[in-house]
Amino acid sequence: MIFEAQVKIVLFILLLQLRGLVCHEAKELQGGEETQSPALSKIYVYDDEVFHHRKELEQCDPGGRNGKTTDTKHGLGDVLLQYVHDNDTIQVTNDPEEASWFLVPFNIDRSFHERNFRCGQTHLMRLQSTLTALEGSIHYQRYKGANHVWYIGGWQLTTAALISERTKRQLPYFPFERHLIHNMAIITYSDRRIHLSGTQPQDDEIYGEWEIVPDTRRDPRWWAQGMDHRCSVNVPFRSNPAIEVYHPTIRKDQQTLEGWEAARPYLFHYIGAGENYGYHPGQKQGVHQLIAMWHKTAKGIPSDKVFSTETPVPAEEFAKSLSKSRFCIVMRGDDPSRSRYGDAISAGCIPVVISDGYMPFGAGHTRKMLNYETFTISIAETHFLTHGPSALHYAVTSLNRNELREMHRSIMKARPLVLWEIDGEESRVAELTIEQLDAKCRLDKEEMVSLYSKDGNIAAFKKASFPSRDET
Secondary structure, eight states, rough: OOHHHHHHHHHHHHHHHHHHHHHHHHHHTTTSSSSOOOOOEEEEEEEEGGOHEEEEEEEOOOGGGGOOOSSSSOOOOHHHHHHHHTTTTSSSSOOOOGOOOEEEEOHHHHHHTTTTTSSSOOHHHHHHHHHHHHHOOOHHTTTTTEEEEEOOOGGSGGGGSBBOOOTTTOOOTTTGGGGGGGTSSSESOOOOOOOOTTTTSSSOOSSOOOOOSSOOOSSSSSGGGGSSEEEEEEEOOOOGGGGGGGGGHHHHOOHHHHHHHOOOOEEEEOOOOGGSSSSOHHHHHHHHHHHHHHHHTTTTSSSGGGGEEOOOOHHHHHHHHHHHHEEEEEOOOSSOOOOOHHHHHTOEEEEEEEOOIIIIIIIIIIIHHHHHGGTTEOOHHHHHHHOOOHHHIIIITTOOOOHHHHHHHHHHHHHHOOOSSSSSSOOOHHHHHHHHHHHHHHOOOOHHHHSSSSSSTTTTTTOOOOTTTTOO
């Protein structure tokens, strides 16, 4: 009996040490002290069919992690929901009175997808019924949605797509009663940060001769586009599923710098569509300049050291080429966020980001939580355009052995923290999303009462001046 008790004590101590080691590694990436993370807020998920329409949509698409409409950027609502339910660290409650957050589970991107647009009801009918139910919820009414969260990922759902340039009418993605999301926290792939006039209890203070606009597709100042919700939470893009076939090899053979280098003959990797892709007018010239400088730079690199092409390649070839590369170029596009970043991390390739706004816009608050600089190399666009070869050498090939070893170690530890799917390990993206939601967007009760409750100071609140349903 004494021996059994001693064994149990030893096993318990080992378990505590193991948990401490995991905590230590996460904190190393976060660049912080080894303090215990606060418990995540409890989440209430609206479960009535009217709030998600899953039975109807599943007639056309199974949804979830393997759904036909679950792409790398726009269809992650169901994926996030599955992880929220499956992750033991995330506290889902059936008691709305103890919840800090209320999650709206309707996947707008999936509903609008061409496969599902007329699956049963039309997309607009589904969306309208969800909005009507939300507006009638006593939980929404209590603080006008300030403690509500919704995954709305597609670019069509941003303020840029509210008005059709051709017809001057609202597009059928989220055209009606958009004021219902004004006070909410929205989970998306980018962080606009600034607010359109009339969407918050108090307008943003701006200085100088400029204005916050709903659409910057024709304007190089992407940062001047406003959002019409209270707070944004970034989530990573879903990496290309074709890359996952290489995950076992990365886990088994590339955990040392030497093993990683031996498996990767290419020093650099870039696939750039250039003129083959119709970038938005406001970004087109700048993007093409960057791509042209890359291809000019790539010509000076020995052909056996670089994988570079101007034409798209099949997904399998794309995944294979990434897995054989050490540094993957992530170039700015229509906006600073790029799905190629997640692809590089998935393939174990160190991202070289040439996109000035990527960290604040594409990585958002998560970059502070995970210390992205430990596994990401950034090159300023002006540096690269001035002289690509020297900018690349200064930022990348000048890394000494110790720096490279540390960066390799960091990217291997970061992969479960920024990848939705990783073979042989548990993804922690959903957990970190809720942690980010708490840290950045959660309001205390006094703030919600003051700003959003019936008894608070809500007289100053105005609806945004978007066209009403009658006007469209």
